[in-house]
Amino acid sequence: AKTRYYKWDVKYEFKSPDCFKKLVITVNGMSPGPTITAEQGDTVVVEVANNLLTENLAIHWHGIRQIGTPWYDGVEGVTQCPIVPGDTFVYKFVVDRPGTYLYHAHYGMQREEGLNGMIQVSLPRGQSEPFAYDFDRSIMLRIGSTRVPMNKPPGWLPFHLFGSENLSPLLINGRGRFNCSSFGTPTSDSGACNATNPECSPFCVDSLNFEIEGHNMTVVEADGHLVEPFEVKNLFIYSGETYSVLVKANQDPSRNYWATTNVVSRRPQTPTGPVWNDTKPRVAQSIAIRAREGFIEPPPATPDRWIMLLNTQNRIDGYIKWAINNVSFTLPTTPYLIALKENKLRNNLHKVFNQRPPPNGYDWQNYDIYTPPPNVNATTSNSIYRLRFGTTIDIVLQNANMINPNNSETHPWHLHGHDFWVLGYGSGKFDPFNDPKKYNLVNPIMKNTVPLHPYGWTAIRFKADNPGVWLFHCHIDSHFFMGMGIVFEEGVERVGKLPASIMGCGLTKGLISP
Ligand code: C2O
Ligand code: CU
Secondary structure: OOEEEEEEEEEEEEEOOOOOOEEEEEEOOEOOOOOEEEEOOOEEEEEEEEOOOOOOEOEEEEOOOOOOOHHHOOOEOOOEOOEOOOOEEEEEEEOOOOEEEEEEEOOOOHHHHOOEEEEEEEOOOOOOOOOOOOOOOOOOEEEOOOOOOOOOOOOOOOOHHHHOOOOOOEEEOOEOOOOHHHHOOOOOOOOOOOOOOHHHOOOOOOEEEEEEOOEOEEEEEEOOEEEEEEEEOEEEEEOOOOEEEEOOOOOOOOOOOOEEEEEOOOOOOOOOOOOOOOOHHHHHHHHHOOEOOOOOOOOOOOOOEEEEEEEEEEEEOOEEEEEEOOEEEOOOOOOHHHHHHOHHHHOOHHHOOOOOOOOOOOOOOOOOOOOOOOOOOOEEEOOOEEEOOOOEEEEEEEEOOOOOOOOOOOEEEEEOOOOEEEEEEEEOOOOOOOHHHHOOOOOOOEEOEEEEOOOEEEEEEEEOOOOEEEEEEEOOHHHHHOOOEEEEEEOHHHOOOOOHHHOOOHHHHHHOOO
16 A cells, blocks of 8 residues: 655635636645545545635545544544644545545535545555446536635524525536526626625535436446446435446447536526426435445444434524524534543533533424424534444434425435445434334445435434544535534544644643643
């Protein structure tokens, strides 16, 4: 195995990814940033220089489990102090499995401002996948956005911004086209179609559909795991997911074919594609995915602990927040990992975060998921779930109505530090007595990101066997920013010596010797 070194310069630059000039965060002058390529078992070293001048930074390696290096997971407030402007931070981790992964900023909403890219891990030389192809092409789909001021406290975004229609461009490999006239501004005035107009703020459409004209695609891999091949015309893909598809270039060679993405789950302004509000084909694709025969890693037969997570919105101090079991998540100023690991802080944990554990479920028998939440007892909290090391955990994500009547959104949930088995999806309210009987325990896929469909539920299982502190959250940046996440601690006493480079903020200041 080799060590791959990268040196990154992160800064703001004016770019026009969608025909309109705006500030985006670049890595070595690029957005998306450079692709990290490595072989299974290699060590990746990334030296990040924060030249954003006025903003902190942290970078997460999405899909890399960080076994033995939980301090390099790159989540500000959870695993490290932010990299302050002018500072350099070195990430170092092993890429232990082949597949396509992502990296992106994990501070504020910087991911949507352009700091993201791909990590491609190939099989060691001489080994090959159980399918053949001639060329390998990578496509990254994402929603572009405009500049959001970072000095605003969480929750500053009034809700109506998110109720507006698609003003953000869809980008393929960082390029797209944004129709400024779509909200009535003269296109000659680029300033008006730019940053400061609150109507341009990014919002939460991260459910996309990908299609190549005249070609079917065979899905062979998802989130770094081989799946039983299946054919699609449209691939539904959610923020934080990765897929590999095989495409046969067998059509008329005298012409070109378009590849396109469309918004689903919110009313789009983009042409063609499947009907935006029809969730059935999306649920059908979710259910159709199975682990590939011969590569199945079966889940433990039963869980040791079971957690139910109701996904709703609540009004807290006049602001609309996302909440899980009526608790809206906030990050502490001292990262959990350091507080839980370092002796000097361990006796003062109550100074770092709320010690009362978050709710293990919600009042499912009496809750109506089809009406707006009653907004009782909604709070913000930074408390965390502490899991017994080595146990098997089941999570049921339950979707419900938002504050707006007749509205339930898609939420792609991403777990740090683990892959989980996807046991099942359903529509309506999860029934704890009957639905577990329908779980797929034979050949469920393993993933790190899974969609929760509108008014539906998604059940996953994972083993709490990676010592560290791990975030589990909706991968739509603005949703997480508004409280849609939780944190798990497991086996923190087994974590090795923390590097001093992750310290320096909050109560960790005193820990670094001068
Ligand atoms: Cu790709 Cu915590 O996220
Ligand atoms: Cu969400």
